[in-house]
Amino acid sequence: MNSPAKTTVASKSIGASNKFTPRAFITRVCELPLWSVLVLVCLVLVGLFGPVISPHDPNAIQLLKAHASPIFFGGSWEYPLGTDQMGRDVLSRLISGARISLLVGFAVVLGAGSIGTVLALAAGYFGGAIDAVVSRVCEVFIAVPFVLVAIAIVGAVGASITNLVFTLIFMSWAGYARVLRSEVLRLRELEFVKLAKVAGCSDSRILIHHLLPNIVNPLMILATLQLGATIVIEASLSFLGLGVPPPQATWGAMLSEGKDFIGFHTSLVLFPGLAIFVVVLAINLLGDWLRLRLDPRFRQ
Amino acid sequence: MTRYLASRLLQAITTIVGISLIVFALAHMSGDATALLIPPEATDTDRLALRQQLGLDKTIADQYLLFLKGAFTLDFGNSFRFGKPALEVYTDRFGATLALGLVAAVLASVIGILIGVYGAVKAGKLFDQATKLIALMGQAIPSFLIGIVMIAVFAVMFRWLPTSGNRSWESFIMPSIALAWFSLASLARLSRSSMNDVLSTDYIKLARLKGLPENKVIWKHAFRNAALPIVTMFSLQIVYFVSGSVIVENVFSWPGIGQLSIQAIQARDYPLVQAIVFISSTGIVLLNLVVDILYGFIDPRISR
Amino acid sequence: MMTTSAESSRVLEVRNLYTSFRTRRGVARSVNGVSFVLERGRTLGIVGESGSGKSVTLMSIVRLLATPAGRIENGEVLFEGKNLVTSSETEMRHIRGSKISVITQDPMTSLNPVYTIGNQLEEPIRQHQRIRVRDTLRRLAVGALQSVGIPAPEDRVSSYPHQMSGGQRQRVVTAMALACRPSLILCDEPTTALDVTVQLQILKLLRDLQKEHGMAMIMVSHDLSVIARVCDDVAVMYAGRIVEKASVSRLFEKPAHPYTRALMRSLNAETDASGRLYAIEGQPPNVRNIGNGCPFAPRCQSVRSECREHFPHEIALSPGHTTSCWAVMEEAGITAPVRKSV
Numbered sequence: 001m002n003s004p005a006k007t008t009v010a011s012k013s014i015g016a017s018n019k020f021t022p023r024a025f026i027t028r029v030c031e032l033p034l035w036s037v038l039v040l041v042c043l044v045l046v047g048l049f050g051p052v053i054s055p056h057d058p059n060a061i062q063l064l065k066a067h068a069s070p071i072f073f074g075g076s077w078e079y080p081l082g083t084d085q086m087g088r089d090v091l092s093r094l095i096s097g098a099r100i101s102l103l104v105g106f107a108v109v110l111g112a113g114s115i116g117t118v119l120a121l122a123a124g125y126f127g128g129a130i131d132a133v134v135s136r137v138c139e140v141f142i143a144v145p146f147v148l149v150a151i152a153i154v155g156a157v158g159a160s161i162t163n164l165v166f167t168l169i170f171m172s173w174a175g176y177a178r179v180l181r182s183e184v185l186r187l188r189e190l191e192f193v194k195l196a197k198v199a200g201c202s203d204s205r206i207l208i209h210h211l212l213p214n215i216v217n218p219l220m221i222l223a224t225l226q227l228g229a230t231i232v233i234e235a236s237l238s239f240l241g242l243g244v245p246p247p248q249a250t251w252g253a254m255l256s257e258g259k260d261f262i263g264f265h266t267s268l269v270l271f272p273g274l275a276i277f278v279v280v281l282a283i284n285l286l287g288d289w290l291r292l293r294l295d296p297r298f299r300q
Numbered sequence: 301m302t303r304y305l306a307s308r309l310l311q312a313i314t315t316i317v318g319i320s321l322i323v324f325a326l327a328h329m330s331g332d333a334t335a336l337l338i339p340p341e342a343t344d345t346d347r348l349a350l351r352q353q354l355g356l357d358k359t360i361a362d363q364y365l366l367f368l369k370g371a372f373t374l375d376f377g378n379s380f381r382f383g384k385p386a387l388e389v390y391t392d393r394f395g396a397t398l399a400l401g402l403v404a405a406v407l408a409s410v411i412g413i414l415i416g417v418y419g420a421v422k423a424g425k426l427f428d429q430a431t432k433l434i435a436l437m438g439q440a441i442p443s444f445l446i447g448i449v450m451i452a453v454f455a456v457m458f459r460w461l462p463t464s465g466n467r468s469w470e471s472f473i474m475p476s477i478a479l480a481w482f483s484l485a486s487l488a489r490l491s492r493s494s495m496n497d498v499l500s501t502d503y504i505k506l507a508r509l510k511g512l513p514e515n516k517v518i519w520k521h522a523f524r525n526a527a528l529p530i531v532t533m534f535s536l537q538i539v540y541f542v543s544g545s546v547i548v549e550n551v552f553s554w555p556g557i558g559q560l561s562i563q564a565i566q567a568r569d570y571p572l573v574q575a576i577v578f579i580s581s582t583g584i585v586l587l588n589l590v591v592d593i594l595y596g597f598i599d600p601r602i603s604r
Numbered sequence: 605m606m607t608t609s610a611e612s613s614r615v616l617e618v619r620n621l622y623t624s625f626r627t628r629r630g631v632a633r634s635v636n637g638v639s640f641v642l643e644r645g646r647t648l649g650i651v652g653e654s655g656s657g658k659s660v661t662l663m664s665i666v667r668l669l670a671t672p673a674g675r676i677e678n679g680e681v682l683f684e685g686k687n688l689v690t691s692s693e694t695e696m697r698h699i700r701g702s703k704i705s706v707i708t709q710d711p712m713t714s715l716n717p718v719y720t721i722g723n724q725l726e727e728p729i730r731q732h733q734r735i736r737v738r739d740t741l742r743r744l745a746v747g748a749l750q751s752v753g754i755p756a757p758e759d760r761v762s763s764y765p766h767q768m769s770g771g772q773r774q775r776v777v778t779a780m781a782l783a784c785r786p787s788l789i790l791c792d793e794p795t796t797a798l799d800v801t802v803q804l805q806i807l808k809l810l811r812d813l814q815k816e817h818g819m820a821m822i823m824v825s826h827d828l829s830v831i832a833r834v835c836d837d838v839a840v841m842y843a844g845r846i847v848e849k850a851s852v853s854r855l856f857e858k859p860a861h862p863y864t865r866a867l868m869r870s871l872n873a874e875t876d877a878s879g880r881l882y883a884i885e886g887q888p889p890n891v892r893n894i895g896n897g898c899p900f901a902p903r904c905q906s907v908r909s910e911c912r913e914h915f916p917h918e919i920a921l922s923p924g925h926t927t928s929c930w931a932v933m934e935e936a937g938i939t940a941p942v943r944k945s946v
Contacts, residue, residue, distance in 0.1 A: 139311065140318035143588065144581045147543035152326045152565050152573060232442040236547050239444050240562065255448060262452040269452065273445050281440035288436075424672070502713040508668055509708070510728045510780065511701030524718050600718055600764045 033289045039282035047102035050095045055080070058096040058249045062087035067265050084254070084268055085261060093249035094275055100250045101279070104165055105230045109223050111169035116176025117219060121207055123177070124184025134177065141174035150233070151242050159245040164237070168230060176222060183218050187211055217294040224287035228280040235276055251276050301603050304596050312589045319581040320371050323574050324364050367574065376575040381567050386575035390557065397549070397556030401541050403472055404479035408537070412484040413530065416491025420499060420526075421518055431488060438485025443544050447478040447551040464553035475552040479544050483537050490533050494526040501525075531595050535588040542580050614682075615788050615820040616642040616665070621679035623657075623664045626672075630892040634660040636844035636899075637915075638679075644787070647814065647821040649835035649852070651828055651867070653888050657844040658824040662790045666704055667696050684787065702732035705781035707810075709793040711773035715765035721776050722761035725749070725783060732784045748779040752809060771802035775809065782813060789814070789821045795830060807833050828871045832856065837924070840864050843889050843899035845915065850925040860927045860936075862904045898930070906931035917941040 046053070056079075063086060069075040070082040070090070081090040123134035153167045187193065188211075196206050237243035238252025246253060251272040258268030370376055376386035419431035454474060455463040462471045498504060499522055507521045508514075549558030557576060564572040596602045623635035634657045642648050650658045663669050665681050667688060681688040683704065688696065700706075708714050716724060725745040729735055735744070742761065749757035752775040765773055774794060781789055791810065795803040811834050814821050823834050831838055831852065838855050840848040840863065848861040859865045866884045886903035897912040898904070904911065908930050916928045920942045933939055 136311070136314050136318065139315045140322065143315055143539065143585045144319055144322060144577070145539055145542040145546075145584065147546045148561055148577050148580065149322070149326065151546070151562060152577065156326065156565075228440070236442055236444055240547065240550055242562075252444075255445065259448050259451075262448070263456050266452065269448060273449070276442060276445060277437075277440050280442075281436065284436060284439055502708060502710055503716040505668070506706075506708055506714045506777070506780075507716070507727075509666065509700055509706040510731070511697045511699065512727060512731055513697065521716055521719075525716065598718075601766050 033285045036282040036285040036289070039278060040286065043098060043102060043279055043282075046095055046098045050099045054092040054095045056089040056092045058088060058092040059247045060088060067261075070267050070271075073267075081271055082265075082267055084257065085265075088249075090254075090268070090271055093254055094251070094271055096249040097251040097254060097272065098275070098279075100161070100244055100248065101231045101234060104161065104168070104234045104244075105227050107165045108168040108172060108230045109227050111165070112173040112226070113176050113219060113223050115169070115173040117180055117212075117215060119173070119177045120180030120184055121211060121215070124181045125188060125203070125207060125211065131181075135181070138174040138178050138181075141171065142178065146171040147233070147236070150237060151240070154237070154242050159242060161244050161248075164234065164243055168233065172226065172230070175226065176219070179222055180215055180219060183215055184211060187214055221287060221291045221294060224283060224290055228283035228287070231276070231280055231283070301596060304602055305593060308589055308592045312585050315585050316582050317368075319585070320368050320578060321364075323371075323578045323581070324367050326573070326577065371574075371578055374579075376578070377571040379564075379572040379575075380569045381564070381572065382569075386571040389560070389572055390575050390579060393555060393557050393560050396554060397545055397558060400472065400475055400479060400548075400554060400556060401545060403476040404483070405537070405541060407476055408480035408483035408487055412487030413491045415484075416488040417495050417518070417523060417526070419488070419492045420495035423496065423499075428492075431492060435485045435489045435492075438481055438488075441481065442547075443478050443481055444547050444551050446481050447474065447548060450474045450478065451551070465555070471552075475548050475554055478551065479541065479548045482544065483540055487530065487533065487537070491526065491530055494529045495522060498522045498526045528595070528599055531591060531598065534591050538587050538591075539584055542584060613644050614641055615644050615684060616822075617680075617682040618661075618665070619680045619682070621661065621664060621681065622677040623660055623669065623674065624677055625670070625674050627892075632892050633894050634844055635664060636894065638841070638844070638846050640839050640846065640849065642788070642820050642822065644820055645814075645818045646837065647811075647823060647835045649831035649838040650822060650824045650841055651826065651831050651838060652841035653826055655843070655888050656841040658826075658841050659792050661841075662706065662792050662822065662824060665790065666700055666706060667691075667693075668700070698732070701728040701781075701786075702784040703786050704788045704790065705784075705786040707774075707777055707781050707789065707791045707794045710797045711770050711777055712797065714777055715773055717765055720762050720764055721749075721768070722746075725761070725776065725780055728780060728783045744783070748783050749776070751782070751813070752776070752779045753805075754779075770798055771805065774798060774802075774806055778806070778809065778813070782817070785817060785819075787819055789819050791821065791823045793825055794823075796825070796827070803830070804833075810834060828867060840867070843894060845899060845928070847900065847929065848925075848927040850927075854922070854925050858921075858925075860921055860925070860932050861929050862906050862931065863900050864927075866905075898928075904931075908934075 062083070066083060066085055066087040068079050068083040068087075071077060071080045073082075075082055079089050079091070081094065083089055084093070119134050119138075123131040150167050150171055153170070154163060157163050193206060193210060196210055201209075234243055235250070235252035235255070238250040239256045241253075241256065243252055244250050254272040255269055258265075258272065261268050367376075374387050378384060379386045379389050382389050415431050415434070419428045422428050450461075451463055451474065454461045461474055462468065465471055504517060504522055507517045512521075545554075545556065546558035546561060548554065549556045550562060553559070557580070561573070561576045563569075564576060618641075619639050621635050621638045622633070625632045625634060636657070638657070638661055640648065650661065652658050660669070660674075663674075664676055665683075665688065667676070669675065676689055679689065683699070688699070691699075715721065722742065722745045725748055726741040729741060729744055735741055745761050746757045749760055754760055754772060754775055760768075765776075768776070778794075789810075794810070795806050798806065807830065810821070810823075813819075821834075823831060825831055835852050837849065837851050839846045840855075840861065842863050848855070848859070848864045850860075855864065856868070859868050863884075870884065884903055889899050889902070895912075896914060898915050901907050901911040906929075910916075910930045916930045916933060918926045918928050918941060919933055919936075919938045920926050921932070921936060921938065926942050
């Protein structure tokens with residue numbers, strides 16, 4: 001009989017610990033949602049090397065060259081995706097926007113994820129008063145409509161990237177904490193924790209050495225899905241003018257400005273919209289794939 | 301069962317108190333409210349008088365207690381901008397948001413759940429693949445984007461639907477779709493996976509072994525069980541609808557609370573901001589409570 | 605076609621049944637040419653390890669295989685003369701729950717948690733016997749609970765599954781299966797998930813009810829002692845094939861097939877010369893990789909060269925006792941196959 005202890009502790013690393021053969025490895029790789037990974041790799045590359053590969057300064061206003069068409073509609077290679085109403089190069093702005101989305105997304109997920117994990121471990125493992133307090137606080141944060149609060153905070157302290165990131169971390173840590181707390185509660189009752197206690201392990205050792213590795217899987221799944229959600233929220237806030245402030249180019253801001261030119265110069269809306277769609281879709285696909293691979297319920 | 305209800309009620313109350321703290325802190329985070337309400341030439345005495353009048357001269361703790369007391373009686377003071385009680389301003393606009401929210405909720409629930417259930421029933425076939433695709437795409441398009449796209453296509457290009465306002469029933473179509481979009485996709489995915497889980501259980505196998513007709517197996521036996529996690533998910537959807545309406549109302553110039561909130565924040569209208577966030581959050585908590593109670597009734601493992 | 609008196613007392617006749625499952629890693633031949641006969645009022649046991657195809661055989665009879673992967677490739681299942689393999693789904697639905705009932709393995713998960721057991725008991729009655737009057741249904745449900753030995757049935761009828769123990773739930777499942785007086789009951793390891801004392805109670809209940817109503821029964825189990833308690837005849841299955849058929853007493857007295865004998869040795873906890881318990885060497889075969897030979901060959905002590913090439917045909921060792929084994933054929937000096945008619 002497989003003891004649950006063996007299967008969970010052994011899976012410290014992501015994925016089932018099957019024997020490694022070249023054939024198994026190739027099969028595993030082929031199951032990856034390839035284009036998802038491709039998109040995300042491109043995104044990361046663009047994010048890292050943005051300023052280098054950007055053909056123009058995203059904020060350079062050149063009114064004389066306003067509303068140039070993209071390359072497929074008779075434009076030139078100088079501005080491959082055309083220019084916006086102020087003559088700024090769309091491609092460069094897209095790249096700049098990508099960097100922002102990436103930066104904000106990762107920062108928020110990292111921050112909120114860390115806080116959420118720590119609190120979930122504390123609340124789930126120690127229970128009692130700590131759990132009561134953390135749970136209540138989580139509930140408060142989850143009940144409050146996050147957009148309203150985000151807007152209110154940004155409205156109060158002013159719009160900037162750091163403010164935005166902190167605000168979003170502030171509003172999203174509770175989601176992680178709640179989900180991971182249930183996981184911790186479930187894991188706490190498994191054999192291997194009791195064994196560790198009987199063996200005299202200290203609380204911190206149990207937390208760090210035994211519980212944390214088993215939390216990594218649901219955390220990864222959650223983080224991936226939240227990354228997409230964060231990018232959407234950032235775009236929404238920027239669209240409302242309450243995210244990253246101008247003149248910084250973000251996809252949301254591009255959409256906000258471009259919406260006045262629908263019909264006349266629709267690609268101003270098309271490109272940033274497509275960018276958001278493609279990136280979030282890729283992230284969600286990856287998240288789904290991760291969930292299929294890592295969720296113990298689905299594992300064969 | 302009563303223990304379940306009592307504990308939920310207690311949780312709700314503590315949550316509301318917590319909300320009041322946040323709301324209060326929120327409104328007072330920004331700079332001096334009086335700065336926007338008084339001409340720059342005003343003297344310091346004038347400023348002081350205004351502060352006194354607005355109650356801003358008391359200590360933070362006193363201000364909070366005052367606020368709390370007022371909040372529980374729904375008295376948030378007068379809106380700086382409108383001069384009327386903040387509650388009145390809120391209720392004036394509430395109807396529009398509620399109407400939109402309800403239409404969107406019904407849309408998202410009915411279509412989302414039906415799609416999800418049939419996707420699971422026809423697992424693997426074309427309908428299922430299409431469902432999965434729709435759900436995936438739905439969650440990748442932000443509500444403001446779908447709003448813009450719809451406006452572009454239906455209002456600008458074809459001129460079928462109005463771009464803003466809520467004068468006619470046609471004006472409900474686009475905003476409610478934009479608001480329902482994400483929720484529909486989430487509900488479809490959840491319904492599908494929940495239904496899938498249920499369809500592979502032993503008791504469904506036994507229902508088939510008893511020779512029951514397939515639609516009884518699906519609806520009477522399977523869906524009744526699959527609905528449980530879906531009901532739980534409604535709580536999340538409610539929060540999403542409130543947040544989403546802020547954005548959708550902005551895109552479609554819908555005269556509701558969402559639009560109001562942005563204006564209020566930009567104008568540093570404390571009382572109104574507090575009123576909006578507090579009432580909305582409390583509303584969410586109470587709605588969640590209702591959902592929890594409902595769940596307690598439909599799952600016999602809790603009610604007995 | 606003329607029916608002989610022997611045929612008319614036959615409730616079930618399975619002829620050459622082949623059922624397979626299409627999986628991503630190949631085709632699994634779970635049932636590989638199974639044939640047996642069941643007379644009215646008799647109990648047939650099917651014994652074998654997990655993966656031997658016993659449960660799939662039952663599900664093939666009622667045509668409830670996991671679609672689209674599961675398929676009956678070949679063969680006939682004659683139930684009271686009618687071939688179930690070619691019947692329509694509507695016809696099957698009329699048969700399931702009313703003429704053929706199934707009792708499944710795990711009572712903790714076979715009942716729908718959100719409906720009362722009274723509600724679930726009334727369902728087959730309402731569906732198949734078209735009785736709609738609430739009072740009648742309720743009365744019948746209470747009666748059904750009583751017949752399976754549940755105390756205070758009038759109260760229990762409005763309880764929910766989670767308020768009952770495993771043994772009680774299995775009684776409820778039994779009551780549901782018997783509600784429409786089927787002529788055939790299929791039991792898929794009904795006692796495996798229960799405590800030993802409860803097991804005995806349920807087995808006794810099944811035996812008593814069967815005697816009372818004169819149904820035919822098939823009892824699938826991996827546990828020979830269960831089979832011994834309840835069955836008249838036994839079929840031993842290995843990797844999708846039946847390797848031996850006999851009456852219970854005969855099988856225990858004179859097991860012929862090497863696999864059966866190995867099972868008997870493990871059951872009796874026999875030890876060999878050095879005092880070690882007998883265990884069957886090796887692993888059950890992967891049903892995706894089955895060839896045409898005898899599937900037990902890799903683990904068989906009496907294996908010959910023919911065993912790996914062809915699956916032996918059935919021979920009769922004595923009336924009612926058949927087996928398929930080259931080694932036995934050689935030793936007994938019988939080579940004539942059993943005639944399929946009669």
